[in-house]
Amino acid sequence: MVTKTLVNHCLSTSYDQIPQEVKLHGKRSLLNWMGVAIGASTHPSIDMLLEVTKDLKTAEQASIFGREEKVDLLMAALINGTSSHIFDYDDTHLDTIHHPSGPVAPVVFALGEHLGLSGEEILHAFILGCEAELRIANAVYPSHYQLGWHITSTTGVFGAAIAAGILLKLDREQLTWALGIAGTQSSGLREVFGTMTKPFHPGKAAQNGLLAALLAKKGFTSSEQILEAKRGFANVLAPEHDLEKVNVLWGEDWELLKNSFKPYACGIVLHPSIDACIYLQSRVSPEDLQSIELKVHPYVLELTGKETPQTGLEGKFSVYFTAAIAFLDGDASERQYTDEKVKNEKVLEMQKKISITIDEAIKEEEVEVTAILKDGSEITHKVEHAKGSIQNPMQEKELLAKFSSLVEGNLGKSSSDSMANFLLHLDEYPSIAKLILMNQKNKVLSK
Amino acid sequence: MVTKTLVNHCLSTSYDQIPQEVKLHGKRSLLNWMGVAIGASTHPSIDMLLEVTKDLKTAEQASIFGREEKVDLLMAALINGTSSHIFDYDDTHLDTIHHPSGPVAPVVFALGEHLGLSGEEILHAFILGCEAELRIANAVYPSHYQLGWHITSTTGVFGAAIAAGILLKLDREQLTWALGIAGTQSSGLREVFGTMTKPFHPGKAAQNGLLAALLAKKGFTSSEQILEAKRGFANVLAPEHDLEKVNVLWGEDWELLKNSFKPYACGIVLHPSIDACIYLQSRVSPEDLQSIELKVHPYVLELTGKETPQTGLEGKFSVYFTAAIAFLDGDASERQYTDEKVKNEKVLEMQKKISITIDEAIKEEEVEVTAILKDGSEITHKVEHAKGSIQNPMQEKELLAKFSSLVEGNLGKSSSDSMANFLLHLDEYPSIAKLILMNQKNKVLSK
Numbered sequence: 001m002v003t004k005t006l007v008n009h010c011l012s013t014s015y016d017q018i019p020q021e022v023k024l025h026g027k028r029s030l031l032n033w034m035g036v037a038i039g040a041s042t043h044p045s046i047d048m049l050l051e052v053t054k055d056l057k058t059a060e061q062a063s064i065f066g067r068e069e070k071v072d073l074l075m076a077a078l079i080n081g082t083s084s085h086i087f088d089y090d091d092t093h094l095d096t097i098h099h100p101s102g103p104v105a106p107v108v109f110a111l112g113e114h115l116g117l118s119g120e121e122i123l124h125a126f127i128l129g130c131e132a133e134l135r136i137a138n139a140v141y142p143s144h145y146q147l148g149w150h151i152t153s154t155t156g157v158f159g160a161a162i163a164a165g166i167l168l169k170l171d172r173e174q175l176t177w178a179l180g181i182a183g184t185q186s187s188g189l190r191e192v193f194g195t196m197t198k199p200f201h202p203g204k205a206a207q208n209g210l211l212a213a214l215l216a217k218k219g220f221t222s223s224e225q226i227l228e229a230k231r232g233f234a235n236v237l238a239p240e241h242d243l244e245k246v247n248v249l250w251g252e253d254w255e256l257l258k259n260s261f262k263p264y265a266c267g268i269v270l271h272p273s274i275d276a277c278i279y280l281q282s283r284v285s286p287e288d289l290q291s292i293e294l295k296v297h298p299y300v301l302e303l304t305g306k307e308t309p310q311t312g313l314e315g316k317f318s319v320y321f322t323a324a325i326a327f328l329d330g331d332a333s334e335r336q337y338t339d340e341k342v343k344n345e346k347v348l349e350m351q352k353k354i355s356i357t358i359d360e361a362i363k364e365e366e367v368e369v370t371a372i373l374k375d376g377s378e379i380t381h382k383v384e385h386a387k388g389s390i391q392n393p394m395q396e397k398e399l400l401a402k403f404s405s406l407v408e409g410n411l412g413k414s415s416s417d418s419m420a421n422f423l424l425h426l427d428e429y430p431s432i433a434k435l436i437l438m439n440q441k442n443k444v445l446s447k
Numbered sequence: 448m449v450t451k452t453l454v455n456h457c458l459s460t461s462y463d464q465i466p467q468e469v470k471l472h473g474k475r476s477l478l479n480w481m482g483v484a485i486g487a488s489t490h491p492s493i494d495m496l497l498e499v500t501k502d503l504k505t506a507e508q509a510s511i512f513g514r515e516e517k518v519d520l521l522m523a524a525l526i527n528g529t530s531s532h533i534f535d536y537d538d539t540h541l542d543t544i545h546h547p548s549g550p551v552a553p554v555v556f557a558l559g560e561h562l563g564l565s566g567e568e569i570l571h572a573f574i575l576g577c578e579a580e581l582r583i584a585n586a587v588y589p590s591h592y593q594l595g596w597h598i599t600s601t602t603g604v605f606g607a608a609i610a611a612g613i614l615l616k617l618d619r620e621q622l623t624w625a626l627g628i629a630g631t632q633s634s635g636l637r638e639v640f641g642t643m644t645k646p647f648h649p650g651k652a653a654q655n656g657l658l659a660a661l662l663a664k665k666g667f668t669s670s671e672q673i674l675e676a677k678r679g680f681a682n683v684l685a686p687e688h689d690l691e692k693v694n695v696l697w698g699e700d701w702e703l704l705k706n707s708f709k710p711y712a713c714g715i716v717l718h719p720s721i722d723a724c725i726y727l728q729s730r731v732s733p734e735d736l737q738s739i740e741l742k743v744h745p746y747v748l749e750l751t752g753k754e755t756p757q758t759g760l761e762g763k764f765s766v767y768f769t770a771a772i773a774f775l776d777g778d779a780s781e782r783q784y785t786d787e788k789v790k791n792e793k794v795l796e797m798q799k800k801i802s803i804t805i806d807e808a809i810k811e812e813e814v815e816v817t818a819i820l821k822d823g824s825e826i827t828h829k830v831e832h833a834k835g836s837i838q839n840p841m842q843e844k845e846l847l848a849k850f851s852s853l854v855e856g857n858l859g860k861s862s863s864d865s866m867a868n869f870l871l872h873l874d875e876y877p878s879i880a881k882l883i884l885m886n887q888k889n890k891v892l893s894k
Contacts, residue, residue, distance in 0.1 A: 048665035055661070056519045059504035072503045148678030150631075181644050184597075185651060187634040189670075191679040197628050197669040200662075204632060214502070215647075218495035222644040223636075231595030232638040 002228040002243045007175045009250045010132060010162050015124040015427075022254045023427065026127045028396065031403055031423040032091050032261045033084050033101035034065060039334065039406030040086035041066025045196040049079045049203075062110035063439050066410045073110050077160070077210045080106035081203030085152075087334055088316050089265040089406075093258055094365065094389065096137040096151055097268065100259055102202030103156025104129040104163045107210045111167045112432050119429035125166040127256060133159025134255035136227065138245040140238035145190075149237060153188030153201035160209020161216075168217050173224075180222025181212035183233045194306070194317050261399060263388045264332040266316040269299050271386035272367035273319055277326035279381050280371050286328065286350070288373050294323060295359045295368040308351075312337040324350035333405070365389050396424075412442035449675040449690045454622045456697045457579060457609050462571040462874075469701045470874065473574045475843065478850055478870040479538050479708045480531050480548035481512060486781065486853030487533035488513025492643040496526045496650075509557035510886050513857045520557050524607070524657045527553035528650030532599075534781055535763050536712040536853075540705055541812065541836065543584040543598055544715065547706055549649030550603025551576035551610045554657045558614045559879050566876040572613040574703060580606025581702035583674065585692040587685035592637075596684060600635030600648035607656020608663075615664050620671075627669025628659035630680045641753070641764045708846060710835045711779040713763040716746050718833035719814035720766055724773035726828050727818050733775065733797070735820050741770060742806045742815040755798075759784040771797035780852070812836050843871075859889035 040046065041064065050064065053071045062076035063069075064083075071079065081102055084090050090099045104126055112122040136155040145151045161182035165175040185208040188201040216222070226232045227243060234241040264274050273294050280292065294300075296319070306318040315321040315337045324347050325336040341347055362368065365386055371379040385391035394402070400420055407416035418438045422429065429435075487493065488511065497511070500518045509523035510516075511530075518526065528549055531537050537546045551573055559569040583602040592598045608629035612622040632655040635648040663669070673679045674690060681688040711721050720741050727739065741747075743766070753765040762768040762784045771794050772783040788794055809815065812833055818826040832838035841849070847867055854863040865885045869876065876882075 045667060048662060048667045051665050052658070052661045056508070056521060057506035058519070061503070072505070074503060148683035177642075177644075180639055180642065181647070184636045184639045184644055184648070185634050186636075187632050189631045189633075189673070189678055189680065189683055191673060191676040191683075192627055192631045192670045195624075195627065195668045195670060197624075197631055197667070200628070200667075201631070211499070214499045215495060218498050220492060220495045220644070220647075221642045223639045223642060226636070226638060229638040231636055233636065236595035236636055236638075 002246050003179055003225050004176055005247045006132060006227070007172055007179065009247060010128045010166065011172060011175060013128060013251060015120055017251065018124070018127055019254065022127060022256055023123065025257055025259065026123050027424055027426050028261070028399055029091055029101050029130070029256065029259055030105055030123070030126065030426065031420060032399060033105040034419065034423060035403035035406040036087055036089045037080050037084035038066035038410055039089070040083045041410060043083070043086050045086065045199065046079060046083050049082060053079070062113045063436050065439055068440070073114055074207050074211060076110040077106045077206035078203040080109065081206035082199045085199035085202045087265045088267055089262050089334070091259050091261050092268045093134050093137065093255060094260055094268065095258060096134065096141040097145060098134060098137045098155065099152045099202060100130040100134055100156070100159065100256065102152055103133065103160045103205035103209060106203065106206045107160045107164050108167065109432070110210070111164060113436050115167065116431055116433070117167060118431060119426040121167060122432060123427045125163040128166060129159040129163030130256045130259070131254065132162040135246045138255065139243050140234055140241045143240040144238035147239060148190045150188035150190050150198070150201050153205035154186045154237060156202055156205035157182045157186050157209045157212070160206045161212040164210045164213035165216065168213050170213060170217055174216040176224045177220060177222040178213045178216035180224065180226040181215055181220065182209045183226035184222070185212065186233060186237065194314055258390055260388050260390055261394045261402070263394055263398065263402070265334045265337055266322055266332060267303055268388070269297070269303050269364065270319060270322050271388055272365060272383040273300065273323050274326040274332045275383045275386050276367050276369035276381055277323045278330050280369065280379065281327050281330045283379060284371055284373060288375070289353060290372045290374045291353045291355060292323060292327065293355050293357060293370045293372070294319070295357045295362055297362045297364045297366070298358050298360065299364060301356060301358060309342045312339045312342060315342045319356055320351045320354045321347065323354045411440065414442050415440060449693050450626055450672050451623055452694045453579060453674070454619055454626065456694060457575045457613065458619060458622060460575060460698060462567055464698065465571070465574055466701065469574060469703055470570065472704055472706065473570050474871055474873050475708070475846055476538055476548050476577070476703065476706055477552055477570070477573065477873065478867060479846060480552040481866065481870060482850035482853040483534055483536045484527050484531035485513035485857055486536070487530045488857060490530070490533050492533065492646070493526060493530050496529060500526070509560045510883050512886055515887070520561055521654050521658060523557040524553045524653040525650040527556065528653035529646045532646035532649045534712045535714055536709050536781070538706050538708050539715045540581050540584065540702065541707055541715065542705060543581065543588040544592060545581060545584045545602065546599045546649060547577040547581055547606065547703065549599055550580065550607045550652035550656060553650065553653045554607045554611050555614065556879070557657070558611060560883050562614065563878055563880070564614060565878060566873040568614060569879065570874045572610040575613060576606040576610030577703045577706070578701065579609040582693045585702065586690050587681055587688045590687040591685035594686060595637045597635035597637050597645070597648050600652035601633045601684060603649055603652035604629045604633050604656045604659070607653045608659040611657045611660035612663065615660050617660060617664055621663040623671045624667060624669040625660045625663035627671065627673040628662055628667065629656045630673035631669070632659065633680060633684065640750070641761055705837055707835050707837055708841045708849070710841055710845070710849070712781045712784055713769055713779060714750055715835070716744070716750050716811065717766060717769050718835055719812060719830040720747065720770050721773040721779045722830045722833050723814050723816035723828055724770045725777050726830070727816065727826065728774050728777045730826060731818055731820060735822070736800060737819040737821045738800045738802060739770060739774065740802050740804060740817045740819070741766070742804045742809055744809045744811045744813070745805050745807065746811060748803060748805060756789045759786045759789060762789045766803055767798045767801045768794065770801045858887065861889050862887060
């Protein structure tokens with residue numbers, strides 16, 4: 001009954017029943033998502049996806065954020081979802097290393113634009129879609145992730161289907177089928193990390209989940225127990241799992257509140273190390289430094305162990321490069337992760353001074369750093385909760401600054417400011433038509 | 448190097464290097480595939496898929512076989528691939544319970560129509576796509592299937608990508624990426640068997656594989672070792688596997704030659720039981736029969752153990768219903784698997800007389816039957832190789848009769864005959880434009 005209970009929960013949770021703080025966090029999640037999507041929208045991989053839609057002559061149904069093109073619903077979900085994950089700068093549910101907005105937000109915006117839905121409807125579906133996928137992620141983490149599945153897309157496809165299903169007004173049976181159709185498309189292997197295909201995952205999950213809901217709406221039948229069946233999602237994709245977690249304390253606990261926003265443009269696993277190196281930067285000048293030793297959680301080397309990255313993208317999977325630029329520049333934004341930077345002599349020199357030690361006792365959100373200076377003295381520092389974590393969250397002001405830094409370059413300041421303002425008041429608007437109009441260079445709109 | 452070696456093999460195998468008998472079997476596979484696709488093309492699930500494409504306003508790039516609609520390349524791959532698996536009447540590679548044409552044929556026909564390719568090009572890509580997916584299936588069967596994966600779609604996505612990649616003239620690097628993009632979309636859970644979502648699997652594999660090749664052609668990067676990497680396809684989706692099987696004896700052994708065609712409109716696992724019951728039908732009249740006991744391979748109850756199917760579709764997953772109609776009607780074609788038939792009193796009465804015993808010593812292609820008559824006498828019979836198996840294959844005449852029986856109802860006799868003739872000489876035609884013209888009701892064409 002896990003699947004059916006989840007469907008019942010989603011369909012019986014009205015917008016009014018969602019706590020204020022969850023709605024606020026939902027809007028901030030969408031703000032953060034839109035920023036990273038627009039920021040990466042001119043990336044070559046987005047050009048390639050759009051070239052394919054051009055070859056396919058898709059209809060102009062929904063916008064690509066940060067660009068002028070419109071494509072059909074399914075392709076908009078794919079492309080905006082991909083775009084938002086390119087910089088590895090999107091949101092993270094730290095308990096499961098899940099990026100919840102990626103598979104869900106592109107679906108609610110595509111349907112919202114196409115069907116002329118209200119901001120409240122969009123936010124409502126978004127929150128429930130995220131809640132569903134995160135609870136499913138809780139149920140299969142960590143064995144599922146450790147086996148090699150990219151949990152964002154494998155569970156995200158359910159979130160996308162739930163969100164789409166709510167907006168398409170599916171009934172209980174249809175939404176159950178939508179989850180069946182979604183679950184049997186669940187996919188995404190961690191092997192492709194470090195290539196253009198990683199960000200493709202949340203996009204594909206969005207597209208597959210949306211297709212599932214579109215089909216279920218027409219009456220397309222599927223399993224009614226995709227999560228819990230013997231050959232269903234959990235048993236096949238997760239060596240260990242606890243499906244109790246899917247429905248426990250529904251409406252009381254909100255997983256979306258555990259969604260965090262990244263201050264740095266790389267995997268969350270590197271953030272404590274970046275904080276530590278930025279801390280050192282203000283205390284040690286490069287000339288005085290002999291070496292930096294970082295004691296880290298095992299995931300750091302597993303996920304970001306690349307010793308000599310060859311591209312900016314690969315730099316995001318290198319703790320050595322990342323620690324080096326954090327110490328040299330005091331930051332780890334998109335400006336640091338460039339193809340030039342990974343070849344920079346000074347950075348390469350600095351990388352040699354970084355050593356990493358795995359320590360099982362160190363938690364994922366922690367790091368211990370020791371800087372050894374040329375004069376033999378040492379500076380040690382422990383980061384307990386990286387910036388951007390739940391305990392040390394980004395403030396709204398910081399989120400707005402992150403949004404501007406990502407959006408202004410593509411759309412200009414006036415569009416950027418208007419969009420941010422719109423998104424933080426999303427549920428007050430009867431339609432998102434205005435938001436779509438702002439998705440142009442230097443658009444000024446009266447409120 | 449498994450992935451790269453496979454790519455090298457596919458790109459270095461010219462049409463001339465393929466043995467004559469493989470080409471012939473390839474054409475027969477396409478004939479069989481087209482028949483089942485057209486036969487099921489008016490199924491409600493195809494109507495639903497087409498309604499979705501209508502909502503999406505897809506471009507008219509490629510034909511839906513058996514119907515008038517044209518849709519874009521990706522949707523054509525999805526819909527024709529789905530159609531061909533609806534009747535559970537398509538081809539089967541018995542060693543892996545794989546239906547090789549399903550994910551590959553819709554891709555080569557969609558691209559062939561859209562790009563104006565020759566019959567030889569289409570057949571070439573089809574054969575290599577099937578060969579690749581079947582070899583990958585060999586490498587992961589049976590653990591992969593037993594875990595709950597629908598091997599047709601999970602490995603079929605690679606075949607689709609290879610076939611599309613060859614037709615799109617990808618270079619080695621691009622085709623390797625295409626396999627990466629394809630593999631990370633690998634999906635399809637056996638839990639959905641018995642619903643409309645089962646036939647959706649080969650369609651989705653076709654669509655995903657085609658998308659992978661379209662993207663790789665634009666330069667979309669991905670893993671270059673998706674099959675063998677630590678977190679790649681085999682390690683994540685198959686508890687046990689032997690990747691040696693992917694490339695062994697390439698060009699000498701042809702897995703496609705092991706592709707068999709079904710004389711009956713249900714899973715191959717039931718065919719020995721059907722043969723046995725048809726055997727009994729000619730020897731015992733229903734009035735004299737007390738009971739039928741079938742000793743079967745364990746898969747029979749695992750896959751088709753439904754005791755009281757409620758729909759014709761569910762009937763295909765019931766050895767009880769299937770044995771009953773085979774004994775009563777002497778056949779198990781689409782005409783038997785109807786919603787009326789599963790409610791029929793006489794059939795229900797007959798089902799009660801069927802008992803099934805699992806016997807580990809019985810092979811998948813075997814069955815032992817004992818009929819107990821009311822007068823106390825017994826008739827026993829052993830089926831060693833079901834009709835349609837490699838050892839007891841359907842002849843070309845029988846294949847042509849199967850094609851007509853599936854196609855004439857939708858397109859009429861003249862179109863049916865012309866299409867069959869075209870497909871058996873596919874590689875002689877400089878384009879498939881004529882075949883596409885035949886995809887209309889009662890079309891008469893001069894040669």
